[in-house]
Amino acid sequence: MGESRSDYDIFTAILTRLGLGAVFTEGCSEIDWAKRVFDSSDLPGHISWRNFCRKGYFVVPPEKPELRQPVDMRWFAEGRRKDVPEPHPLPSQWAEEFGMGLQTPSGKLEFVPEILKRNTADNPDRPPLNRYMPSWEGPRATERAKSYPLQMIATHSRYSFHTYADGKNSAVSQVEDHRALVSGHRFYLLRLNPADAAARGIGHRDLVKIFNDRGAVICAADISPLVAQGVVKSYEASAEFQLIDVAGETVEIGGCMNMLTPDRPQTQGTSSMSPNSCLVEVEKWRAADSFKTARAGRRAALEPVA
Amino acid sequence: MSKWNLIINVGRCENCYNCVIAERDEHVGNDFPGYAAPAAAVGDSPIRILRRVQGSPPMVETTYLPVMCNHCDDAPCIRYAGDAIRKRDDGIVIIDPVKAKGRKDIVGSCPYRAIVWNEEQQVPQTWIFDAHLLDQGWGQPRCQRVCPTGVFEAVKLEDAAMQQKAAQEGLKTLKSRLGAKPRIWYRGLERWETCFIGGSVSAEIGGVVDCMQGAKVTLSQGGKPVATTTSDGFGDFRFDNLPKGGGAYRVEALHADGRATADCVLGESVYLGELRLIRAEETADL
Numbered sequence: 001m002g003e004s005r006s007d008y009d010i011f012t013a014i015l016t017r018l019g020l021g022a023v024f025t026e027g028c029s030e031i032d033w034a035k036r037v038f039d040s041s042d043l044p045g046h047i048s049w050r051n052f053c054r055k056g057y058f059v060v061p062p063e064k065p066e067l068r069q070p071v072d073m074r075w076f077a078e079g080r081r082k083d084v085p086e087p088h089p090l091p092s093q094w095a096e097e098f099g100m101g102l103q104t105p106s107g108k109l110e111f112v113p114e115i116l117k118r119n120t121a122d123n124p125d126r127p128p129l130n131r132y133m134p135s136w137e138g139p140r141a142t143e144r145a146k147s148y149p150l151q152m153i154a155t156h157s158r159y160s161f162h163t164y165a166d167g168k169n170s171a172v173s174q175v176e177d178h179r180a181l182v183s184g185h186r187f188y189l190l191r192l193n194p195a196d197a198a199a200r201g202i203g204h205r206d207l208v209k210i211f212n213d214r215g216a217v218i219c220a221a222d223i224s225p226l227v228a229q230g231v232v233k234s235y236e237a238s239a240e241f242q243l244i245d246v247a248g249e250t251v252e253i254g255g256c257m258n259m260l261t262p263d264r265p266q267t268q269g270t271s272s273m274s275p276n277s278c279l280v281e282v283e284k285w286r287a288a289d290s291f292k293t294a295r296a297g298r299r300a301a302l303e304p305v306a
Numbered sequence: 307m308s309k310w311n312l313i314i315n316v317g318r319c320e321n322c323y324n325c326v327i328a329e330r331d332e333h334v335g336n337d338f339p340g341y342a343a344p345a346a347a348v349g350d351s352p353i354r355i356l357r358r359v360q361g362s363p364p365m366v367e368t369t370y371l372p373v374m375c376n377h378c379d380d381a382p383c384i385r386y387a388g389d390a391i392r393k394r395d396d397g398i399v400i401i402d403p404v405k406a407k408g409r410k411d412i413v414g415s416c417p418y419r420a421i422v423w424n425e426e427q428q429v430p431q432t433w434i435f436d437a438h439l440l441d442q443g444w445g446q447p448r449c450q451r452v453c454p455t456g457v458f459e460a461v462k463l464e465d466a467a468m469q470q471k472a473a474q475e476g477l478k479t480l481k482s483r484l485g486a487k488p489r490i491w492y493r494g495l496e497r498w499e500t501c502f503i504g505g506s507v508s509a510e511i512g513g514v515v516d517c518m519q520g521a522k523v524t525l526s527q528g529g530k531p532v533a534t535t536t537s538d539g540f541g542d543f544r545f546d547n548l549p550k551g552g553g554a555y556r557v558e559a560l561h562a563d564g565r566a567t568a569d570c571v572l573g574e575s576v577y578l579g580e581l582r583l584i585r586a587e588e589t590a591d592l
Binding site (some may be wrong): 074159169172173175176177193224225226228229 | 321323326330331332334342347354355357360361362363366368466
């Protein structure tokens with residue numbers, strides 16, 4: 001349309017300017033490339049280039065039944081030799097006969113894995129048989145839950161992708177359900193249940209302090225029954241990290257919930273983070289007024305003097 | 307002459323903000339003379355998404371309601387601002403980016419709070435129905451193109467035909483009592499305006515508490531039955547489309563395994579929780 005050009009044209013022009021035009025195009029126009037790809041495929045066995053161009057498309061016929069890929073695990077279900085073309089398990093990993101059975105020591109599905117019995121006997125986090133384990137940092141971790149009674153989950157964020165598109169003055173940062181604008185600062189949201197909010201005298205969009213012995217983060221409260229009582233929810237992916245000192249306390253106002261979550265893996269001896277096993281307490285931020293006054297003062301100082 | 311209308315399907319919006327982001331993408335830093343001055347990168351959005359959460363866990367219903375310029379036929383902003391704002395022949399309302407320069411006072415004239423102030427350009431701005439794109443032959447505004455759940459439906463119809471469609475399909479406008487004649491219609495606005503009373507029927511049988519399917523549940527007010535329904539496989543039941551602040555109601559659940567009642571006063575929607583059935587002989591013992 002208009003003066004717009006195809007990607008191929010654009011890259012050809014750029015590479016020509018870099019002195020690499022011929023290397024990039026190999027002397028071919030767009031249609032030449034289409035013909036080269038056509039020739040490199042199985043299509044010439046089905047349709048001529050001329051007819052293909054005239055018709056504009058070719059419907060690939062369904063695969064012949066005898067050529068279809070074998071279905072994964074069907075060989076095991078039917079007690080046959082493995083017929084799926086993949087390298088694993090390696091030849092030495094078969095329990096008994098090559099290609100027969102699974103790569104477990106017994107060659108069978110193991111509800112109590114032999115390998116875990118052998119290798120993780122000293123790891124209470126990985127019992128051979130799966131079972132419910134109370135969280136090491138959850139409502140049943142009684143000592144800790146006395147000081148920090150709310151269970152915080154810090155999931156992936158909805159509107160940003162990890163730290164991408166968050167902060168940095170982006171349009172996403174202005175999404176009201178992503179960050180709330182209070183006194184010129186966009187605070188991360190903490191979602192909590194009306195009962196938990198009422199018990200703490202917290203109103204919708206009030207600034208709240210979420211804290212435990214690891215730190216303190218300031219968020220704006222988002223109150224709704226979409227969160228169960230006893231649980232608070234935020235996101236793990238803040239792109240901002242802003243420690244400030246207000247009223248004799250250091251708090252983080254960027255929304256870095258990762259400050260509050262445990263450093264230990266979810267399951268010991270594995271590579272797993274634990275942003276959802278975290279106990280916190282939430283209170284209305286007592287220094288909110290000092291913060292707002294300071295912000296207003298700073299804004300006033302920035303106004304040009306008439 | 308056919309004119310533009312936008313139908314919003316209430317209940318389809320799931321708050322993804324694609325429409326808001328697309329609107330910013332279209333206008334931030336882009337000047338469309340005669341339509342709109344470049345929007346500010348930072349500022350209020352001309353499309354807002356309101357939220358309503360009804361009930362309490364586990365029976366919670368969330369509704370998101372996109373709200374924007376209604377392109378009213380009897381627009382309060384035009385009455386207020388005179389020739390700074392004009393009504394096009396196709397129904398679209400445009401705030402003139404030149405004539406409205408410096409007119410921050412116009413912002414307050416909209417009863418729908420759909421006008422935002424652009425601090426950088428010193429102009430009041432709205433969602434212009436993407437008039438600049440429609441004039442180039444687009445069949446729908448960007449909000450409709452980017453919406454993954456089909457919330458928006460732009461339709462170009464004669465006014466009489468639109469009135470008929472609205473009547474047939476139960477389309478409503480916001481704050482219709484103001485008489486501004488909006489061109490943005492809402493389908494299923496009951497979900498935004500009315501309330502529900504819900505609950506879950508259970509019974510203890512042989513020492514086990516279970517959900518009770520098929521209980522006949524009656525809603526009554528002042529002794530008169532208002533509605534009946536049947537509990538589902540989870541024992542859940544729900545009475546919809548009740549007026550906000552509707553007063554005192556009684557819910558009675560009847561089942562072969564017993565009977566249960568609950569009373570409530572309806573302000574906002576209520577989830578009554580569990581209604582545990584009591585057998586007739588147990589009641590007799592009391």
